[in-house]
Amino acid sequence: MRVLSGIQPSGSLHLGNYFGMMRRMIDYQENSELFCFLVNYHALTSVFDADRLRRQTFEAACDFLALGLDPDKSVFWVQSDVPEVTELTWLLSNITGMGLLERCHSYKDKTAKGIPASHGLFAYPVLMAADILLFGGEKVPVGKDQKQHLEVARDIAVRFNNVYGETFVVPEPDIAGDVALVPGIDGQKMSKSYDNTIEIFADEKTLRKKVMSIKTDSTPVDEPKPLEGNVLFDLYALFLDERERETLKERFLTPGLKYGEVKKELFGVIYEYFAPYRQERERLARDKQYVLETMQNGARKAREAASTYLERARHNVGLDYRS
Ligand code: TYM
Numbered sequence: 001m002r003v004l005s006g007i008q009p010s011g012s013l014h015l016g017n018y019f020g021m022m023r024r025m026i027d028y029q030e031n032s033e034l035f036c037f038l039v040n041y042h043a044l045t046s047v048f049d050a051d052r053l054r055r056q057t058f059e060a061a062c063d064f065l066a067l068g069l070d071p072d073k074s075v076f077w078v079q080s081d082v083p084e085v086t087e088l089t090w091l092l093s094n095i096t097g098m099g100l101l102e103r104c105h106s107y108k109d110k111t112a113k114g115i116p117a118s119h120g121l122f123a124y125p126v127l128m129a130a131d132i133l134l135f136g137g138e139k140v141p142v143g144k145d146q147k148q149h150l151e152v153a154r155d156i157a158v159r160f161n162n163v164y165g166e167t168f169v170v171p172e173p174d175i176a177g178d179v180a181l182v183p184g185i186d187g188q189k190m191s192k193s194y195d196n197t198i199e200i201f202a203d204e205k206t207l208r209k210k211v212m213s214i215k216t217d218s219t220p221v222d223e224p225k226p227l228e229g230n231v232l233f234d235l236y237a238l239f240l241d242e243r244e245r246e247t248l249k250e251r252f253l254t255p256g257l258k259y260g261e262v263k264k265e266l267f268g269v270i271y272e273y274f275a276p277y278r279q280e281r282e283r284l285a286r287d288k289q290y291v292l293e294t295m296q297n298g299a300r301k302a303r304e305a306a307s308t309y310l311e312r313a314r315h316n317v318g319l320d321y322r323s
Helices: 015-028 050-067 084-093 098-102 105-112 119-133 144-164 204-212 231-237 242-253 259-286 288-317
Strands: 002-007 033-038 074-078 139-141 172-174
Touching: 002 015, 002 119, 015 033, 015 050, 015 139, 033 050, 033 288, 050 074, 050 259, 050 288, 074 288, 084 119, 084 144, 084 288, 098 119, 098 144, 105 119, 105 144, 119 144, 144 172, 144 288, 204 259, 231 242, 231 259, 259 288
Parallel strands: 002 033, 002 139, 033 074, 139 172
Antiparallel strands: none
């Protein structure tokens, strides 16, 4: 089973990214053929500072490797190191209806938040479809916010196959129920653009401040706390197994629980959870040559995998005029 997914290097990675996608991807490397990439072409739709993009791309590579992505068990690369994906984007563009893209809410949401309404932003889902189809991705682990983009990728694959004959694998989204939409500290979806994220590698002081500002309700201390829509409970639960979750539930339902104390506890849990990775990340950040070589090797493997699908697509649309 070929499992594939990408992430934008457009800022520090947060708990939403980690639980929605990164951790699940790292788990998949044990029993699947894992393809994982950093989508810096996509990041160009919202990052207009070249130095920042370079830095964030390198940092995202360090993050993934530090968290346990094993370059020997997976194919891990930076999107722009396999520029074939932009060629495929063009082939796909011509069978992608305008209506399909006009229905995408991510474009509307992003422009409403002040991201420039460019052609790149509008065509973003086509590049994402190319990311998946170019490598024959079968299963795509993502958070719920990417569900519509996955549907677009499926529509594009089916349409291309109908117009030009069997060319691409039709991908399946893989959205895990309990982590489908990790809430941010204000209760909306955790997202950099809402400024409500908890970064996985935030320094101690910043992390403490973020956790202490998680939005809570005003239920008096001596009453049971609601579980439904309780951001503090939901974020804490991410770090627990099923049995521990039950215990946390009971604590919330027992009068006397103080939100402030639970927040302090949660800060410790998050900090401890990422502590071993943090050290490894610092080590990798100093070993630039290793990280860059790793990405280069990954790109080589990815390019090889891409050539099968790209050649087939070029042939099926008739670009190979010499033959
Ligand atoms: P991006 O970079 O915004 O997010 C990376 C992954 O993190 C997930 N995620 C969340 N999951 C749960 N709760 C949250 N609050 C949360 N916030 C983010 C996202 O769903 C995503 O899985 N367009 C994609 C990147 C992409 C891609 C692809 C993904 C480009 N090409 C091909 C899969 C296949 C994006 O911007 O994700």
